[in-house]
Amino acid sequence: MVRKLYMSVSCKTDIVGDGKMPRCPKCGAEINSLDVKALTIMRFFMHLGEPCYEPTEAQPEDTRFYCPECGAVLFTSEEEAVKFLKQ
Numbered sequence: 564m565v566r567k568l569y570m571s572v573s574c575k576t577d578i579v580g581d582g583k584m585p586r587c588p589k590c591g592a593e594i595n596s597l598d599v600k601a602l603t604i605m606r607f608f609m610h611l612g613e614p615c616y617e618p619t620e621a622q623p624e625d626t627r628f629y630c631p632e633c634g635a636v637l638f639t640s641e642e643e644a645v646k647f648l649k650q
């Protein structure tokens with residue numbers, strides 16, 4: 564089975580804290596999740612005349628965590644993002 568995937572994977576983390584929400588240092592909005600965007604390495608090939616993308620074992624590059632309110636880049640590592648959301 565061939566599934567088309569995209570180079571840029573974007574998904575929302577949805578971690579609910581214990582009531583006290585962290586604030587974005589840029590805009591001050593209370594946020595309990597971050598938007599994350601990571602550049603992943605995919606294999607690209609033609610299959611039955613159609614362009615296809617296939618995931619590889621490579622680690623995602625350029626992972627960035629954004630404030631969902633103002634769009635500012637807040638973190639570049641999961642470790643920092645976890646620390647922020649757990650505060």
Ligand SMILES: [Zn+2]
Nearest residue numbers: 587590630633
């Ligand atoms: Zn913000």
